[in-house]
Amino acid sequence: MSSTVTMAAYGDALIAELSLAFELVLGGSVVATSGPPAQSDGWAATFTAAGDLVGTITAWMDRAGSALLAQRVTSTDAPDDAVVADMLKEMWSQAAGALSVKAPFTGVRLTLDGPPLPAAGDRQLAAYTIAFAADGSAQVAVSGAVRAAELTTAAAPPARASEIHARQAPPAAAAPNLDVVLDIDLPLIVRFGRTLMTLKTLAALGPGSILDMGRSPDEPVEILVGEQVIARGEVVIAGGNYGVRITDLVSPSDRIKALEG
Numbered sequence: 693m694s695s696t697v698t699m700a701a702y703g704d705a706l707i708a709e710l711s712l713a714f715e716l717v718l719g720g721s722v723v724a725t726s727g728p729p730a731q732s733d734g735w736a737a738t739f740t741a742a743g744d745l746v747g748t749i750t751a752w753m754d755r756a757g758s759a760l761l762a763q764r765v766t767s768t769d770a771p772d773d774a775v776v777a778d779m780l781k782e783m784w785s786q787a788a789g790a791l792s793v794k795a796p797f798t799g800v801r802l803t804l805d806g807p808p809l810p811a812a813g814d815r816q817l818a819a820y821t822i823a824f825a826a827d828g829s830a831q832v833a834v835s836g837a838v839r840a841a842e843l844t845t846a847a848a849p850p851a852r853a854s855e856i857h858a859r860q861a862p863p864a865a866a867a868p869n870l871d872v873v874l875d876i877d878l879p880l881i882v883r884f885g886r887t888l889m890t891l892k893t894l895a896a897l898g899p900g901s902i903l904d905m906g907r908s909p910d911e912p913v914e915i916l917v918g919e920q921v922i923a924r925g926e927v928v929i930a931g932g933n934y935g936v937r938i939t940d941l942v943s944p945s946d947r948i949k950a951l952e953g
Contacts, residue, residue, distance in 0.1 A: 696840075697744045697796055703834035705797060706751065707820050709787035710832065714824045716888045716906055717783075718764055727821040730813035730833040734758065735777065737784045737808040744799035747838030751784045752811060757822075757830025764828065765890055773810075780808040786888050793914060793921050798942075799841075882936055883914040912939055 707724055715722040734754040741749050753761075762771040762779045771779075781804065788802040813819075819833040885905025897903075912924040913936060925936040 697800060698840075699745065699749075699836045699838050702745060702749075702791075702797060702800060703836065705791055705794075706787055706834050707822075707832055709791045710751075710783060711822050712790070712906060713783055713786050713888050714761070714822060716904065717890060717893075718824050720825065722822060722824045724820045724822045724832075727819050727831065729815050730754065730817050730819040730831055731815050732756070732813050732831070734811055734813055734831070735780050735808040736811035737780060738805045739784075739788065739802040740805055741800060741802055741836065741838050743801045744797075744841050745836070745838045746841050747836060748805075749802060749834065749836040749838060750811075752813065752817075752819075752833045752835070753780060754813065754831040755810075757828075757832075760828050761824070761830055764825070767892060777808045783888075784808070790886065798921070878917055881916040883916060 711722050711724040730752060732754045734752050735758050737751045739749045739751070741747050758776050758780060759771065761783075762776045763769065765779055766775060768775065785804055788804075791797050792801060813831075814833070814835065817833050817835055819831050821829050821831050823829040885907045887903060887905050889903075912926055914921050915923040915925060915936060915938075922942050923938050924940040925938045928935050928937050
């Protein structure tokens with residue numbers, strides 16, 4: 693069985709998340725529209741993909757747009773290359789992280805291979821133009837050398853008689869150990885939303901400040917064990933206290949992985 697996630701769909705979704713990050717950081721409306729191929733010089737962040745997509749994914753942004761965005765984010769007139777690269781690393785990483793908890797992309801995991809590096813545009817690669825101000829925009833593109841992960845059953849070597857006996861033997865001593873594990877308390881986290889802000893904005897927060905979490909009130913909240921989302925639900929009042937009614941659960945195997953983590 694193969695994953696239904698395609699590189700094209702993932703790339704479009706990643707750019708949409710980046711646009712949302714622009715909006716949260718800069719304020720105002722941000723619009724992403726498909727545009728001409730990526731031809732100018734820019735910066736490329738390379739990720740290793742695992743899970744539903746396996747291979748390498750490259751996220752590119754043109755140099756002029758990157759510099760202007762860094763200027764707006766850092767309130768610096770002429771940010772140097774190190775500042776631009778660091779800003780791009782954070783923005784692309786945040787976009788990938790936000791996408792990792794949204795269906796149908798929860799099975800795709802990206803790991804940044806290193807800091808963004810200068811890279812020429814690809815004349816064959818369609819790009820998006822993200823307009824983040826009346827006088828500002830950036831050209832972005834996402835490409836990948838990936839394949840959909842396949843779940844296959846490999847042929848196993850013949851089992852020895854001792855192995856067969858071990859697998860068939862009743863787990864007499866397993867039950868008490870399992871009971872001990874099941875009694876362990878685990879911290880359960882309900883995540884209402886998430887946002888991205890500059891250090892300058894964070895330092896300016898005070899009593900009465902309002903944070904836009906980038907979600908509508910009727911969207912489901914996320915329930916996590918550790919860093920793993922195990923369920924989603926809606927906020928309710930139960931016995932005078934806040935509670936969460938479960939509306940969606942991840943698969944049992946994914947829940948076990950969350951417990952192991």
